[in-house]
Amino acid sequence: MASDQISDQVLVTSPPTGVEQVSAVAHRSLGILKEAPKLPVGIILFVAVVAIFAPLLAPHDSETSVKPIKVFAPAIYAGGTWDTPLGTDFQGRDILSRLIYGARTSLLIGLLGTVFAGIMGVTLGIVSGYMGGLWDQVIMRITDAKLALPSLVFGIFLAAVLSPGLWTIILILMIVFWTRYARVIRGEVLSLRERDFVKLAEVTGAGKIRVMFRHILPNIMNTAMVLFSLTVGVAIILEASLSFLGVGVPPPTPTWGNMLADARPTLISERWTLTVAPGICIMLLVLAANLLGDWMRVRLDPQLRNR
Amino acid sequence: MVTATKTLLKVTDLYAQFTGFGGTRVVRAIDGINFTLDQGETMGLVGESGCGKTTTCHAIFRLLPPAGDIVSGSIEFDGQDLMQLSDSEMRSIRGRDMGMILQDPMASLDPLFTIMDQVAEPAHHHRGVRGGSLRERVVELLRSVRIPSPEIRMREFPHQMSGGMRQRIVGAISLSGGPKLIVADEPTTNLDVTIQLQYLNLLRDLQQETGVSLVFVTHNLGIVAKMCDKVAVMYAGKIVEQGSVRNIYNNPRHPYTQALIQSIPRLGNKDPLYVIPGQPPNLAELPTGCAFHPRCPFATEKCINEEPPYVSFGDGQESKCWLSVEEAKNG
Amino acid sequence: MADALLEAQDLRKYFPVTSGGMFSRVKGFVKAVDGVSFSVYPGETLGVVGESGCGKTTTSKLVLTQEAPTSGSLIFKGKDVSQLRGRELKEYRQAVQVVFQDPFSSLSPRMRVGDIIAEPLEVHSLMSRQGIKDRVGEVLELVGMPADVARLFPHEFSGGQRQRIAIARALATNAELIVLDEPVSALDVSIRAHILTLLEELQRELGISYVFIGHDLAAVAHISDRIAVMYLGKIVETAESLELSNNPLHPYTKALFAASLPSHPDEEREELAISGEVPSALNPPPGCHFHTRCPYYMERCSEDEPLLKEVSQNHTVACFLY
Numbered sequence: 007m008a009s010d011q012i013s014d015q016v017l018v019t020s021p022p023t024g025v026e027q028v029s030a031v032a033h034r035s036l037g038i039l040k041e042a043p044k045l046p047v048g049i050i051l052f053v054a055v056v057a058i059f060a061p062l063l064a065p066h067d068s069e070t071s072v073k074p075i076k077v078f079a080p081a082i083y084a085g086g087t088w089d090t091p092l093g094t095d096f097q098g099r100d101i102l103s104r105l106i107y108g109a110r111t112s113l114l115i116g117l118l119g120t121v122f123a124g125i126m127g128v129t130l131g132i133v134s135g136y137m138g139g140l141w142d143q144v145i146m147r148i149t150d151a152k153l154a155l156p157s158l159v160f161g162i163f164l165a166a167v168l169s170p171g172l173w174t175i176i177l178i179l180m181i182v183f184w185t186r187y188a189r190v191i192r193g194e195v196l197s198l199r200e201r202d203f204v205k206l207a208e209v210t211g212a213g214k215i216r217v218m219f220r221h222i223l224p225n226i227m228n229t230a231m232v233l234f235s236l237t238v239g240v241a242i243i244l245e246a247s248l249s250f251l252g253v254g255v256p257p258p259t260p261t262w263g264n265m266l267a268d269a270r271p272t273l274i275s276e277r278w279t280l281t282v283a284p285g286i287c288i289m290l291l292v293l294a295a296n297l298l299g300d301w302m303r304v305r306l307d308p309q310l311r312n313r
Numbered sequence: 314m315v316t317a318t319k320t321l322l323k324v325t326d327l328y329a330q331f332t333g334f335g336g337t338r339v340v341r342a343i344d345g346i347n348f349t350l351d352q353g354e355t356m357g358l359v360g361e362s363g364c365g366k367t368t369t370c371h372a373i374f375r376l377l378p379p380a381g382d383i384v385s386g387s388i389e390f391d392g393q394d395l396m397q398l399s400d401s402e403m404r405s406i407r408g409r410d411m412g413m414i415l416q417d418p419m420a421s422l423d424p425l426f427t428i429m430d431q432v433a434e435p436a437h438h439h440r441g442v443r444g445g446s447l448r449e450r451v452v453e454l455l456r457s458v459r460i461p462s463p464e465i466r467m468r469e470f471p472h473q474m475s476g477g478m479r480q481r482i483v484g485a486i487s488l489s490g491g492p493k494l495i496v497a498d499e500p501t502t503n504l505d506v507t508i509q510l511q512y513l514n515l516l517r518d519l520q521q522e523t524g525v526s527l528v529f530v531t532h533n534l535g536i537v538a539k540m541c542d543k544v545a546v547m548y549a550g551k552i553v554e555q556g557s558v559r560n561i562y563n564n565p566r567h568p569y570t571q572a573l574i575q576s577i578p579r580l581g582n583k584d585p586l587y588v589i590p591g592q593p594p595n596l597a598e599l600p601t602g603c604a605f606h607p608r609c610p611f612a613t614e615k616c617i618n619e620e621p622p623y624v625s626f627g628d629g630q631e632s633k634c635w636l637s638v639e640e641a642k643n644g
Numbered sequence: 645m646a647d648a649l650l651e652a653q654d655l656r657k658y659f660p661v662t663s664g665g666m667f668s669r670v671k672g673f674v675k676a677v678d679g680v681s682f683s684v685y686p687g688e689t690l691g692v693v694g695e696s697g698c699g700k701t702t703t704s705k706l707v708l709t710q711e712a713p714t715s716g717s718l719i720f721k722g723k724d725v726s727q728l729r730g731r732e733l734k735e736y737r738q739a740v741q742v743v744f745q746d747p748f749s750s751l752s753p754r755m756r757v758g759d760i761i762a763e764p765l766e767v768h769s770l771m772s773r774q775g776i777k778d779r780v781g782e783v784l785e786l787v788g789m790p791a792d793v794a795r796l797f798p799h800e801f802s803g804g805q806r807q808r809i810a811i812a813r814a815l816a817t818n819a820e821l822i823v824l825d826e827p828v829s830a831l832d833v834s835i836r837a838h839i840l841t842l843l844e845e846l847q848r849e850l851g852i853s854y855v856f857i858g859h860d861l862a863a864v865a866h867i868s869d870r871i872a873v874m875y876l877g878k879i880v881e882t883a884e885s886l887e888l889s890n891n892p893l894h895p896y897t898k899a900l901f902a903a904s905l906p907s908h909p910d911e912e913r914e915e916l917a918i919s920g921e922v923p924s925a926l927n928p929p930p931g932c933h934f935h936t937r938c939p940y941y942m943e944r945c946s947e948d949e950p951l952l953k954e955v956s957q958n959h960t961v962a963c964f965l966y
Binding site for chain 2: 695696802803804805832833834835836837838840841844859860861862863865866867885886889890899900901902903904905906907908909910911918919921922
Binding site: 205 | 733745752767810
C-alpha cells in the first residue's frame with residue numbers, strides 16, 4: 007500500500023549471514039579497543055599474561071624457600087645472584103616468583119570481586135529503581151547504612167568474622183562494593199522507567215522481569231561497564247590493605263598485599279626492594295584500571311562522545 | 314505597518330559549515346543565503362528540521378557551536394558588517410541591539426536568580442541603568458508582557474511561574490536591552506494553543522509599540538500566516554523561495570512551498586492531504602542538482618544535474634527552481 | 645449504530661496529593677479525570693482535544709490499564725475491563741495498543757526493529773518463531789517499509805520511519821483499538837501528512853478504531869469522525885468532526901478554534917482570545933471549571949455545574965448557554 011510514499015525507506019542490501027554478523031561485532035569491539043589508550047591497556051594485558059602463565063614464567067616456587075636457605079640481596083647488590091634477580095625475603099622465598107604468582111591472586115580477586123559486586127549491585131539497583139515502593143525503601147536504606155561505614159573497617163570486620171581465604175576475600179569485596187553500583191544504577195533506572203519504550207512494553211503486557219532485563223538492563227550496561235573498570239582499582243587496593251593487615255589471603259599464598267606486610271620489618275633496613283616491588287605493581291595496575299575506566303566513561307557516554 | 318523602510322538586517326551570500334570527525338566530514342549547513350529585513354518588519358524563516366534555519370539565526374548572532382564556522386558572506390546589521398567586528402564588539406551588540414527568544418522557557422531561565430535579576434541584566438549591563446530606574450524599567454517590562462502585579466512577581470523565582478508566564482518573561486528579557494531585532498526560535502512549540510495565541514498577540518502588540526524587527530524561526534506555517542510580513546522557505550541549507558506572505562500563500566512558485574502548504578490539515582475540511590514523498594534530506598549527503606528533486610513531482614533531467622538559479626519576479630518574490638526560470642522567460 | 649467497541653461510563657481518576665515524608669497525610673485530590681463518558685465504535689476515530697492538564701493523557705492511561713479508575717467503568721466488547729483477569733486481560737492488552745508522541749523515546753535503542761515489533765507477540769506467546777518472523781514482515785509492509793529492515797536498530801531511522809515502526813508494532817497483534825497519543829506532534833511538517841494518511845489507509849483496510857489524542861485541532865479534526873473536547877478532567881463538548889469545526893458551541897471550544905492558527909494570511913478568525921491560564925486541577929474553580937476564563941460568564945456558572953446536554957443530533961455540550 008501507499009506505493010508513492012515508500013520512498014522514505016532505507017536502502018536494504020541482502021541480509022548478512024551469521025558469520026558476517028559475528029565478525030562485524032568482533033570488528034567493532036576491536037575498533038573500540040584500537041582507540042583505547044595504549045598505556046593502561048598495555049599494563050593490564052601484561053599483568054594478565056603474567057598471571058596466566060605464572061607457572062611457566064616464575065623461576066622458583068613461590069611458597070617454598072630457595073635452597074640453600076639464605077637471605078639473598080637483589081642481583082645488583084653485592085651478595086646477590088641473578089638466580090633471584092630481586093632477592094629473597096626473610097624466609098628465603100624468591101621475590102620475583104612471589105610477585106608473579108601474586109599477580110594471579112590480586113587480579114583474580116580484583117576482577118571476580120568487582121564482577122560479583124557488579125552483578126549484585128546492578129540487579130538490586132534495577133529492582134530498586136524499577137519496582138519502587140517497599141523494594142526501593144529497603145534496598146536503599148541498606149545502601150545508605152553500608153555507605154556510612156568506611157569500607158576498610160567494614161572489610162576488616164567481615165574478615166574477622168568469616169574464616170580467611172581467597173573466596174572469603176572475594177565475598178568481602180562483593181559485600182563492600184555492590185552499593186556503588188546499586189546507587190548509580192538505580193538513578194539511571196529511575197529516568198529510564200519513564201521512557202516511552204518501557205511504558206510501551208508494560209502496555210503490551212510484558213512482565214516486570216521481562217521489562218527489567220530485556221529493556222532496562224541493556225540500556226544501563228554502559229554505566230555498569232564504567233563503574234566496573236573504576237571499581238577494579240579500588241578493589242585491588244582493598245585486597246592489598248586487608249592482606250597487609252593480616253586479615254586477607256592467608257600465607258603462604260603470595261599476594262602483593264601480604265608481601266608488603268611481610269616486608270614491614272625491612273622498612274628501616276636497606277632491603278627496600280621487598281616493599282617497593284609489590285608497591286609499584288599495585289600502583290601501576292590500579293593506575294591502569296583507573297585510566298581505562300576514565301576513558302571508558304568518556305567513550306561510552308553518548309553525550310561526551312564525538313567531541 | 315511598515316512605515317520606515319530602512320533596512321535593518323541584510324544577509325548576503327552567507328555560507329556556514331560544520332566540521333566533524335577531525336575534518337573528514339564537512340556539512341554545509343547554510344549554503345549561500347540572501348535576505349533583507351526592514352525595520353519593524355516580521356520575517357518567517359520556515360523549514361523542516363535540519364534545513365539550517367536554526368543555524369542561520371545562530372550565525373546572525375555569531376554564536377555557532379565550536380564545530381561550526383561562517384565560511385564567507387556578510388551580515389550587515391544596522392549599518393555595520395557583523396563579520397568585521399571583534400568578539401568584544403559583538404558581545405556588546407548581543408543583548409543590546411539584538412535579542413533572542415528560545416524554544417524552551419524553562420531552560421532559558423536560570424533557576425537560581427529572581428525574575429528581577431534576569432530581566433534587569435541586559436538593561437544593567439548594556440544600557441547602564443541602575444538603582445531605582447532599573448527597578449522601574451523591570452516593572453515596566455513585566456507589565457508590558459502582562460505579568461500580573463509585577464512588583465511582587467519580580468521577586469519570585471522561575472519555578473513559581475507557569476509555562477506561559479515563563480515564556481513571556483523570556484520575551485521581557487529579550488526586550489530589556491532595547492533591541493532593534495529579536496530572533497524567536499520556535500517560541501511557542503511548548504505552549505498550549507490558547508496560551509500560544511495570547512503570546513503571539515502579545516509579541517505583535519510589543520512590536521507595534523517598540524518598532525522592533527522580528528525573525529520567526531518555525532516549522533509552523535500557521536504562525537507565519539498569522540504573524541509575518543514576509544517569509545523565506547529554507548530547504549537543505551538554501552532559501553528556495555521568499556517573498557511577501559500574501560504572495561507566497563496565494564501564488565507559491567517553488568514546488569516545495571506548494572507541497573508544504575497543501576500538506577497541512579485545514580479546519581472543516583477532510584479532503585486527503587498532499588503527501589510529499591520521501592524524507593527531508595541529510596545535509597551530509599545532498600542530492601545533486603536541485604536538492605529537492607528526489608521529492609519533487611515536476612523534477613526533470615535538468616533538475617537532477619544542474620542547480621537552478623534564483624529568479625526574481627516583479628512582485629518581490631524570489632524562487633530557486635527551473636520552473637520559475639521558465640516562467641520568468643515566458644512572461 | 646453498531647455496538648460500541650469501547651465504552652467509558654462516568655470514568656473518574658483521582659490522584660491523592662500527600663504532604664510528603666514517611667507518615668504522609670492526604671491533603672487533597674487531583675481530579676485528573678472527573679466523570680468522563682464516551683464510546684468508540686468499530687472502525688471509527690474518536691478525537692480527544694484539550695490543553696495540558698485537561699486529563700487526556702490520564703484517560704489514555706485508563707484505557708491502556710496503566711492506571712485503575714477511582715470509579716466508573718470501561719466496557720470493552722460488553723465486558724468490564726477492570727474485571728478482566730488472566731487470559732481475558734491478556735486478550736484485552738493484545739486488542740488495545742498505543743502509539744506515543746516521541747518516536748525517539750518509544751523504541752528501545754538496544755533492540756532490533758524486528759524484536760521491538762515482535763515483543764507483543766512474544767509476550768503473549770502467540771506464534772512459533774517463524775510465524776513471528778513472518779508476521780513482523782507482514783506488518784512492516786503494511787506500514788510501507790520493506791520486511792528486511794527488521795534486523796536494523798532504531799537509530800538508523802528518521803523520525804517518520806520510527807513512527808511507522810511504532811505503528812507496525814501496534815498492529816502486530818491484530819489490534820482492534822489503537823490509542824494515538826499525539827502521534828504527529830514531534831514530526832516534521834512534510835512527514836505529518838505521511839503518518840496521518842497512513843493511519844487513515846490502515847483504518848480503511850483493517851477496520852481498526854482509533855482514539856486520537858492531540859492539541860493540534862486541525863490535525864485532530866482531519867482524522868477524527870467524532871471529537872470530544874476536554875477541560876480540567878471533564879468533557880465539555882462532543883460532536884462529529886465537521887459539525888464541531890463549523891459550529892462549535894462551548895465557549896472553550898470556540899476559544900480553541902479561535903486560537904488555532906490560520907492556514908492562510910487572509911483567513912479571518914473570530915477573535916475570542918481567552919485570558920489567563922488553565923487553573924490548577926488540585927483546586928478547580930467551583931461550578932463550571934471554565935468560568936474563570938469564560939467571556940460569557942454568568943453568575944450561575946460559579947455556583948452550578950452544567951451537565952452535558954444534547955443540543956442537536958450527536959452534538960452535546962456542557963454549558964448554561966444552551
